Amino acid sequence: MTCKEMVEFLMAYLDRELPEAQRASFESHIDLCPPCQVYLDTYRQTVSLGKLLCEHEDDPVPDDVPEALVRAILAARRQEG
Known part of the structure; x- marks a missing residue:
């Protein structure tokens, strides 16, 4: 199996x-x-973080989170929906 096939x-x-x-390959x-x-490993961590985010989507955003990050997350959520 190649790296491309793995992806x-x-x-x-x-x-x-x-x-x-x-699966064995x-x-x-x-x-x-x-x-x-x-x-x-990175993909698995990303999925876990995504699930965690969904569990806490109604929690208030802390003041120290960069505004650009908040905008990017909201934009991604709009694209999914």
Whole structure:
């Protein structure tokens, strides 16, 4: 499996939808490719943070959060909806 294929199969892997042979190939690639290990870990952290954000979406925004970040998050939420 190549790094590009790893990215293409990432969602199916995390959703446990890959056939066994592809799953084994994916995991073998991850074991041998440090950049893809970082990519997978970062992706998982991003998903976790997104879930956490959704759980606290009605909480007030702290004063020290940059306004540009708040605008970017709100814009992304509008695009999703």
